Amino acid sequence: MSKVFSRRDLDFLLYEWLDAEALTARERFAEHSRETFDAFLDVSQQIAERDFAPHNRTGDLNEPTFDGERVTIIPEVGRALTVFAESGLIAAGMDAEHGGLQLPHVLQRACFLWFQAANTGTSAYAMLTSGNAHLLLTHGTEDQIRRYVHPMLEGRFTGTMCLSEPQAGSSLSDVATRAVRQDDGTYRINGGKMWISGGDHELSENIIHLVLARVAGAPAGVKGLSLFIVPKKSLETGERNGVVLAGLNHKMGYRGTTNTVLAFDDAAGELVGEEGRGLQYMFHMMNEARIGVGSGAVALGYTGYLHALAYARERQQGRPIGDKDPTAPPVPIVEHPDVRRMLLASKSYVEGGLALVLYAAKLLDEPSAENDLLLDTLTPIVKAWPSQWCRLADDHAIQVHGGYGYTREYPVEQFYRDNRLNSIHEGTDGIQALDLLGRKVTQKGGAGLGLLLDRIRATAARTPELGVPVTEAADRLAATTAKLWADPSTALVNATAYLDAAGHLVIAWLWLEQLLAAEGKEGAFYDGKRLAARYFVTHELPRIGPMLDLLDSGDTLLRDMDDAWLG
Template sequence: MAKKYVSRRNLEFMLYEVFDIVGMTQYPYYSAHNKKMFDMTLDAALKLSKDLLNPIFEEMDRQGPVLENGKVKVHPMVRTIMQRFGEGGWIAAKFQEEFDGAQLPYLIADACNFIFSAANYSAHVFPGLTSKAARLITSFGSQEQIDTYVPKMLNGEWQGTMALTEPQAGSSLADITTTAVPTDKGYYLLQGQKIFISAGDHDGVDNVVQMLLAKIEGAPAGVKGISMFIVPNQRIAADGGLEPNDVTITQIYHKMGYRGAPITELSLGEKGDCRGWLVGEPHNGLSYMFQMMNGSRLGVGMGAIGISSAAYYAALDYARERPQGRLVPDPATAQVPIIEHADVRRMLLFQRAFVEGAFSLLMQCCRYSDLELAVEGEEKEKASLLLDLLIPVAKTYPSETSILSTSQAIQIFGGYGYCEDFPVEQHFRDTRIHAIHEGTTGIQGMDILGRKVRMKGGKAFTLFVQEVNATIAAARALEKLAPYADRLATALEELQQVTEQLKGFGEEKGTRAMLADATLYLEYFSLIAIAWQWLLQSIAAEKALAGKPSQSNQQFYQGKLHTTRYFFHYELPKTAGLAQRLKEQEAITLEMEKDIFND
């Protein structure tokens, strides 16, 4: 493994200098915290990742889960991980004090999740999923359900999952066929099948609690008929112990990467006795699940960034140590480390620009999440709308770009990078899932263009433009940043024009035509959002440099400014080609008949 997989200095820069997490403690909701506690939390997360997660990074990949006698067996350290994360309060980190949670700001809690993902993504999935599932119960469940399930989930004894997908219903949840028949005993009898369920069963916990979507018998058609149920693999028996709940694990999927965590297929009610307990009101299941989905999408983005961070630091270490080639055409001179070559530096800059730029965007989303909880009125609505708008970007840009970034890490290693001797091939395999799960890239594109930029009469999009313009104005006041502020202003103005033009195209040609290139629109929007984040970081760096910092800090801030230069000269210009395509009102993909694809 690499000597380093995250930058503590960058975490501190983001938390304290860019997003001012200490300022969050002015609000009553977060008033119990202070900078010393945040520093201690980072220390604890780094130690836990170093001592517990990272040492088994390769083992969990090489010794993947197996299905034996109807039970999934995972790496033996998974039970220890769940126990340690439960005892240490990591699963409950964001939960309110009433649930024995730490009530940590999202900014610090998700910075720690970034550390855990970088150390060992597969390992962190187990407690991460459990936390999100427990949040659904505390948000929408009854007091009895909270008392029955949440304590054991938050202390790491029981696993939590989300069970949505079915063989004929992946992204199209309106087509799920799992049914729930009411009884007079307070539970429903479920029957159906679920596929691709992460951590749907394993021996690292005593029980698995599925947060499951199904349709009550006689429910309305489509998404309006979906309800949410708690379906434990082991239900509580009359004597207070656990007994089988007619949930059968029919297979585990053998995956390209992310192999340390099992993805399972579940068969419900083969014996007619799979019991589920309704969460909240009937037919509101999809709206409830979107709370978990939105949190999961942000988690997917953060996971992809964490994996790419580990790959970047592995490539950086290798580039500094690997001798190859010379700077002058004289074979008598010594070879130089490959970091001396411009193209290697370009690949490293691409990785750094992505990792630190995307992490900044996720921190921006965390700040909005914190404000949602801490403030009221218009400020709360603003934070909520901006978060909702940015979720497709925060999920997709990291997911898609991580594939390219980890690939560049392999390229720096050359042939060694393609082999199991070094970790980057595993990082590449591990990250590929992120563009698929929790809503594919295509789904996210349709979400942002078809709904998010238009919701509430375009209010969220208008607020986004105002946020970026505020950063542009602040950057223009700093002489060295003014040219980059102008570049972003030009790109932002064109984004507004393209967005309005696409809306008009939809009104004229229909929604299907408007959304034909929604994925390209999302990529276009994302580049501008990341440029905004780099400008935001550069403002903080310039202000810090004006204070005459130490030499090591001076190098850090100069590195930020140089990486900003890279992004604005190499990545932001890509928006020009995307804008040109999006302005062309030719529905090429729709107009091509499917039979033309035949040989």
């Protein structure tokens, strides 16, 4: 069995639960079949295990360096990205008219999970490029698509998103980068950007930056932001285009991806769409990236779990409880109850998180007013819940390995370090909590939350035993939400507790969905699904009670405290 990811679980979720094969009845996917879907999954596993996984540790130990002129990255990264581009996977989900293969989003997400699990540092370049291309396909002109997107889909260019600035961080209303219109219709961009993943390297012919900036005379705040295409090199001359690498940030994890400080010094840029709508356009890439971050957290948690499971079955240590014979042979540590606790908890997190990201992806394949609203409501949870709980699976993986897990000789310590970033980038967990409680569950009179809870209750009604506590939790969340709406400013003080509670409820629902998909089927795999579903509903779902109690109380401690009291 692969320790990178689980093909068996992907097949179960795609075909036995989500019925991905039925998508081929839709016109967009009519050229596909179960055979083509399996072929994409096969080649993804093959490339991930052969070209990405082998240099995961090497890239971590030999992070990119900058000598003042250029960035140096281990050569295996470039070779892997070339193979990835040549496979057609970078454009697999794009329209055929742009060289894509119109693969369903849910299959594309399943395929990319292999790369995120095998080597999150190298796969990040591909993820950013794909998101950049998607945004321009949606909001760019035909000429911009021809000049910028097509080379990205061919693997010749890579892409980034440039939002954060040193003084602003996640507070995009404080973006200070300026754009000045020129007589020829272009703009000159001046300012600095911080934490730009993939912001400079020699892996591609060019790097296409999507930059948020404020046109001279634009109003303050996010309504004054516009979006610009700023290539690293001029497409006409091949010369550097005023995009200066000021330095590299050195991270705890994700070390294989360059993370940069960029200075835009009179760089030439092209406007995307209309002035003043930059953040609206950028949310197209940001929301895709948020789902990608959640997916990456699942992938890293899942591979950590698989490594821990394999180790626990191999490692001989100790004797069963009650066995007092010191001469008895040691047993595999998987037989010890606390190791089983950690493994079962991890299984429930990573397989639940995987169901979440694939469910979200399938909503994109079946667009409708309901599905669009449901995806909008779920996106903060898709991003934040795996970033916290699948990282806990990596924490458990270190613990299962004992002292060995805390050494560099075993990969689980890197999985944890890499996964730690996912709670930060593309909007911290706290930002996702504010988005969920402050926007998503209140928009359209609460229609999105109502739709989500209706689907949860409908599933719970089909699973009488385990469905009862899930229904009760859904009703409790609905009642708490209604109470919070009476005083939004107080409610938002404890938004993180709300996100945690809503996330656990959603995962419990998706475990019921998996339980139904496994109904009547025999074998260890299906027994494992039933076990994990029962564990999550009986051991994990009760966590939300104290969270909702806190929210119901109207507690304002975090708002009222004086920072001087912290010491």
